[in-house]
Amino acid sequence: MDTEIIKIDRDNFDEDELQRAADIIRSGGLVAFPTETVYGLGGDALNKSSSEKIYAAKGRPSDNPLIVHIADTSQIDRIAVLDKEAYQIEDVPGKVRALAERFWPGPLTLILNKKEEVPYETTGGLNTVAIRMPSDPIAMAFIRRSGYIAAPSANLSGRPSPTKVSHVTEDLSGRIDMIIDGGDVEIGLESTIVDLTDSKPMILRPGAVTVSDLSEVIGEVIYDPGIKVGENVAPKAPGMKYRHYAPKGEMVIVTGSARSVKEYINRRAEEDKHDLIKTGVICADEHVLDYRASVVKCTGKLGDEEAVARRLYSILREFDAEEVDMIYSEAFDDEGIGSAVMNRLLKAAGHRVIDADEAMSS
Ligand code: TXA
Numbered sequence: 001m002d003t004e005i006i007k008i009d010r011d012n013f014d015e016d017e018l019q020r021a022a023d024i025i026r027s028g029g030l031v032a033f034p035t036e037t038v039y040g041l042g043g044d045a046l047n048k049s050s051s052e053k054i055y056a057a058k059g060r061p062s063d064n065p066l067i068v069h070i071a072d073t074s075q076i077d078r079i080a081v082l083d084k085e086a087y088q089i090e091d092v093p094g095k096v097r098a099l100a101e102r103f104w105p106g107p108l109t110l111i112l113n114k115k116e117e118v119p120y121e122t123t124g125g126l127n128t129v130a131i132r133m134p135s136d137p138i139a140m141a142f143i144r145r146s147g148y149i150a151a152p153s154a155n156l157s158g159r160p161s162p163t164k165v166s167h168v169t170e171d172l173s174g175r176i177d178m179i180i181d182g183g184d185v186e187i188g189l190e191s192t193i194v195d196l197t198d199s200k201p202m203i204l205r206p207g208a209v210t211v212s213d214l215s216e217v218i219g220e221v222i223y224d225p226g227i228k229v230g231e232n233v234a235p236k237a238p239g240m241k242y243r244h245y246a247p248k249g250e251m252v253i254v255t256g257s258a259r260s261v262k263e264y265i266n267r268r269a270e271e272d273k274h275d276l277i278k279t280g281v282i283c284a285d286e287h288v289l290d291y292r293a294s295v296v297k298c299t300g301k302l303g304d305e306e307a308v309a310r311r312l313y314s315i316l317r318e319f320d321a322e323e324v325d326m327i328y329s330e331a332f333d334d335e336g337i338g339s340a341v342m343n344r345l346l347k348a349a350g351h352r353v354i355d356a357d358e359a360m361s362s
């Protein structure tokens with residue numbers, strides 16, 4: 001299949017430029033497009049064969065549900081149940097309204113009970129549906145012209161989500177009809193997912209909208225116990241159980257004082273060099289000269305977790321391209337979007353964390 005690439009200037013485009021892309025969606029084809037979080041791989045959410053094509057193009061297990069993207073809150077009613085009686089949580093319709101008002105368009109996905117209109121192929125067989133209204137103007141215009149767009153991240157299954165159009169072409173050229181090139185994304189990590197179909201509002205995947213942002217609007221919000229380190233419970237979002245975001249090389253997160261972290265990583269990198277293992281380090285800009293690994297990648301200024309979010313997936317892909325065998329990463333602050341950064345980093349590392357203070361003192 002030939003994949004057409006069209007370039008759209010996010011700050012200055014004519015919506016008509018997106019009509020051909022929308023026509024592809026309406027006739028059952030697939031189009032990758034930018035959103036503010038990561039690039040998405042779009043198909044008609046209400047057409048089961050489009051959803052099947054999405055799974056095939058990504059090589060993704062079909063029990064992993066897709067997020068339905070909308071451009072207007074009035075679209076919710078056709079795909080999700082909005083009766084109070086259908087939920088255990090108090091006043092779900094009111095909560096949806098309040099959350100949409102505050103965070104949409106933006107990096108928040110809501111899980112609600114689905115209506116019949118949404119095929120089980122789109123929801124991975126579940127009776128619930130994930131809904132999001134992205135803020136990227138290209139995404140908004142594209143969805144407005146297409147209807148309901150089912151879109152997972154536009155990467156091959158198991159690879160980091162795409163934050164640049166080159167990541168999308170790398171993974172999906174020849175597998176889909178069109179790629180809309182809107183340049184680099186703004187946030188770099190996938191949306192926060194909040195489930196409203198359980199007994200309490202629950203975060204299934206942390207993102208740029210944080211637990212405290214949400215609590216300000218709807219009161220108590222809990223984390224899915226399945227996404228916490230060390231819990232022996234399956235995560236509720238089927239996608240969170242896969243070893244996602246994983247670089248080809250082995251990865252470990254090193255915590256502790258800056259000095260111990262530096263000493264520990266340099267000692268290990270020295271040993272690795274001896275064993276002809278190619279090493280990589282992920283660190284803050286200020287520490288770039290401290291490390292003696294084969295490749296050192298900077299995430300941005302110390303304490304700038306938004307910069308880490310923007311750079312992380314690119315860095316993981318670069319390590320793959322450079323065939324780095326062993327990656328050591330500094331840990332980042334767990335506040336704000338930092339909690340989403342650490343969630344993805346821990347997954348990439350298969351939850352392997354070393355306390356450098358302890359390691360250097362023993
Ligand atoms: O930022 C984003 O959300 C991006 C952009 C493209 O919008 N999309 C994205 O989609 O990250 P994807 O498919 O890569 O991740 C969707 C996650 C998966 O972990 C999936 O299991 C979960 O959402 N999910 C979708 N529908 C669900 C449902 N009904 N119940 C529980 N989890 C659901």
Ligand code: MG
Pocket residue numbers: 152153161
């Ligand atoms: Mg994904």
